[in-house]
Amino acid sequence: MNTRRFAFYLFGAFAAIFAPEAPAEGNRIYTYTSQGAVPVDLNKGRLPKNSYETYYLESAVPNQPTRPAATPKPKATPKPKPTPKPKATPKPKPTPKPTPVPKPTPAPKPTKARAAEPPAPTAPAPIVVSKKSSPAPSAPPVKSSPKPAGPPADALDDLDDYGDAPKIADPIQPVNRGVFWLNHQLYTYIARPVSKVYRTILPKPVRTAVHNVYDNVEYPVRVVNHLLQGQPGRADLETRKFLINSTAGVGGILKVSDRFPDLAELPAADTGQTFAKWGIGHGPYLVLPVIGPRSARDTVGLAGDVALNPLTWVPIGGVAQAISIPLSTPNTVRNVDSRLNAYDAATENAVDPYLSLRGSYIQYRDRAASK
């Protein structure tokens, strides 16, 4: 009998030690839903498994939430009749026009430089950290749910990790927007007519030949950068490509190398890309007059590309200048033409052409660096 009683007490002691602790009042866990901040039902003191919701300590949830319908919904108690949800805005039924939703309260007033970043859910710091959420110093993580490839903390569904907005610092956005506007005028009133004339005068095969010749001449830019990136194999392929196109392709007019898959799919290399491979970040975003979007890193890289381009090796001044101008003019025109295509692809059908071009540029360069 005594043994059974002892075993009973022992079990009781273990249960008391290891039983999940109920969250103390004022230390509840909240998550944000369309109804605003909602307390989370803890299962034996644990957060829901495989969840990518972002959770907040009660102390971190502001009294005045920024969500339009943020009144915490009363939970659990069975209601005979669901009370109408308290809405911040009265919705006129018949009009198809969107109801004027109030501005998100400017509590965490986002600066203009943060415009491209996803809006912060609300002021509090997340306590459940998923793959892409940033660590918050104010509220230490109490539990993390690591997953090799998961969506960001503010994901809308389990597979929502495609939509990460491309990020780059844009501290001089007002200036950049000014230059962007100026470039738009230049493209519209100067570059587009020049491109139109170029396309009218030269038939497509001739334009392709011009493009191929100048592309072939820029071989040193690519080969040097392949080597600087520690890719001797690619440098070797680049050299073969140059030799094939220069000989069989009649000085680069024909791109014979496209018949060989290894050469056709050889990624290009430039100095900005090399800096990226060395671990140098983008730096601030810049819109350069005429040239267009660049990061600070790629602007420095551009100087390297110019120095490695044989077309710039012709010394300026005297007779040499007379050679230099006719040599580089077709290249400038073809660059204008291809730049316009890229510009149109990024800005047509955009909601904000400036942000669309910035996002396209960053994604394009990030991919080039990852190749």
Next chain:
Amino acid sequence: MKTFRLLLALVILLPFGKAVASTADAENFLKKSVGEVVDVAKKSNNTETLAAGVRPILLKTISFDAMTRRAVGPGWRQFSEPEKKEAIALFTTLIIRTYSSKFTPGELPDVVYKAATETAPGRVEVSSTTLYKGSRYEVVYRLEQPEGKGWRVTDVVIEGVSMIANYRGQFDAQFVSGGAAAVLGSLKKSATAPAK
């Protein structure tokens, strides 16, 4: 013993076989849809007929619901139901216009598909190289099965530029400045603007 081994091998290979089958299904679905679009481009004389012919194909190929939701991002939670419906309708128009504007009637792309890969359960990526108007583009189609409705394209990545990520960057800024109303306003403006 032999039967047992055979059964064991089957049990081990069954999930793998299922994954291969689903990847192939997604790939075939995409190839069929792209083929249909190319057929329309072949028959169209101008941009208007091309856009009109491509619309029904894209409606059954792309999950505009998932695309809009993810393009808007976290702000989507604050959209009311009518606002969500309006946003999806406007974004659908915008995407169809963007996609059809890439084609010139009469000029046909030469698409070479690479092997499809399952990047996560229920998610397949099909890479392709498209030779169009003398230029070579790398296009990646991302497919999923939203709500078990069969395969649908949820994102298109051209030369590393994701359509969803690019629009999210723009919608974020709109949402921060004026909430759902600002997003809808800008969407309306872009979707109704005359095509260039």
